Amino acid sequence: MAEQIGFVGLGIMGKPMARNLMAAGYALTVYDIVGEPVEELATEGAAAASSPRGAADGNAKTITMLPDSADSERAILGPDGVLEGAAPGSVIIDMSSIAPSMSQKIGAACSDKGVEFLDAPVSGGEPGAIAGTLAIMVGGKQSVFDACAPLLQVVGGNVVLTGDVGAGNITKLANQIIVAANIEALSEALVLAQKAGVDPERVFNAIRGGLAGSAVMEAKGPMMLNRNFQAGFRIRLHQKDLRNVLQTAGELSVPLPVTALVQQMLGSLVNDGEQESDHAAILHFVEKLAGVEVQRGG
Ligand code: NAD
Numbered sequence: 001m002a003e004q005i006g007f008v009g010l011g012i013m014g015k016p017m018a019r020n021l022m023a024a025g026y027a028l029t030v031y032d033i034v035g036e037p038v039e040e041l042a043t044e045g046a047a048a049a050s051s052p053r054g055a056a057d058g059n060a061k062t063i064t065m066l067p068d069s070a071d072s073e074r075a076i077l078g079p080d081g082v083l084e085g086a087a088p089g090s091v092i093i094d095m096s097s098i099a100p101s102m103s104q105k106i107g108a109a110c111s112d113k114g115v116e117f118l119d120a121p122v123s124g125g126e127p128g129a130i131a132g133t134l135a136i137m138v139g140g141k142q143s144v145f146d147a148c149a150p151l152l153q154v155v156g157g158n159v160v161l162t163g164d165v166g167a168g169n170i171t172k173l174a175n176q177i178i179v180a181a182n183i184e185a186l187s188e189a190l191v192l193a194q195k196a197g198v199d200p201e202r203v204f205n206a207i208r209g210g211l212a213g214s215a216v217m218e219a220k221g222p223m224m225l226n227r228n229f230q231a232g233f234r235i236r237l238h239q240k241d242l243r244n245v246l247q248t249a250g251e252l253s254v255p256l257p258v259t260a261l262v263q264q265m266l267g268s269l270v271n272d273g274e275q276e277s278d279h280a281a282i283l284h285f286v287e288k289l290a291g292v293e294v295q296r297g298g
Helices: 014-021 037-042 051-058 069-077 099-110 124-129 142-155 167-195 200-207 215-225 235-251 256-272 279-290
Strands: 004-008 027-031 060-062 091-094 118-120 134-139 154-162
Touching: 004 014, 004 051, 014 027, 014 037, 014 124, 014 142, 027 037, 027 051, 051 060, 060 069, 069 091, 069 099, 069 154, 091 099, 091 142, 099 118, 099 167, 099 235, 118 142, 124 134, 134 142, 134 167, 142 154, 154 167, 167 200, 167 215, 167 235, 167 256, 167 279, 200 215, 215 279, 235 256, 235 279, 256 279
Parallel strands: 004 027, 004 060, 060 091, 091 118, 134 154
Antiparallel strands: 118 134
16 A cells, blocks of 8 residues: 655645655645645645644654745644644654754654654755755654655655754755855856856856856856746745854854855845745846846847
8 A cells, every 4th residue: 555645835846746756656645725736736646634734644754845944833833733643653854944943843842742853955946846856955863764765765866864853954054055155156257247248148158067067057047048037946935044044153153254145135136026036036136236137149
């Protein structure tokens, strides 16, 4: 009989991840506060729950994929939450990108009830979620990781245990520093080329194979050149990640000047109504400073 998995949070990332699990033969019980994706997956064979508790009820493993710390706290620890439905010995896997301190709080509450917990945020964006090739960075016990690895490998390409509960989200914050700074640097580079009258597309093609080339450049360069800023990864979510980075860094007395600067840029873009745009729209902030718009052909 197919293993039954609970899945809570069916947004840009969660829905394709849930689909990949069903395609791999897992039977899913799904829940989201928005009805539409629940109904959509129900037509594809999932069981629909009416609360996070209902999604976890009777299942040995439940995955959550939610926006931020407060959402994970509410959906897992709140009334009618996942933890109320989870039996002792079962595992809750929170794949949301949240503050590491919140992962530890949730992990401790699970432990008090004899429930195992992993924080397992991801990188790779919507394309990686659809392809089932996400990078997954996991915090928790080795034995729990080993038990969940086959499940995680369905949605991920590279699944790595980086430490105890909270370490998954520390790793994700490290990832988000690099991604944010890269997108900002790419924006500055293309704006400079544009204002100098050199075709930004040719610049992109000339440098992508050199030391400046990166996965970020390959993903975001074409979006900038096509002036396609449809999310992908929303500005408001990257702003949330950098807020969690700076909060965690503050607790550890680690100054992160470049991250703090990019966080200010994201705040300005939110004020300009860009919160739902892809984070490639950091380009708009740099363009505004220079008074140019990056265009193919220069
Ligand atoms: P999203 O906003 O598209 O989806 C979040 C979903 O959670 C929504 O469907 C929302 O209705 C649901 N939700 C919110 N609160 C809930 C609750 N209490 N109970 C049940 N459902 C609830 O976000 P997303 O892009 O899918 O991102 C999810 C997480 O993955 C975030 O932490 C994000 O930072 C991270 N992430 C996103 C990407 C990306 O490219 N989109 C990449 C890597 C990591």
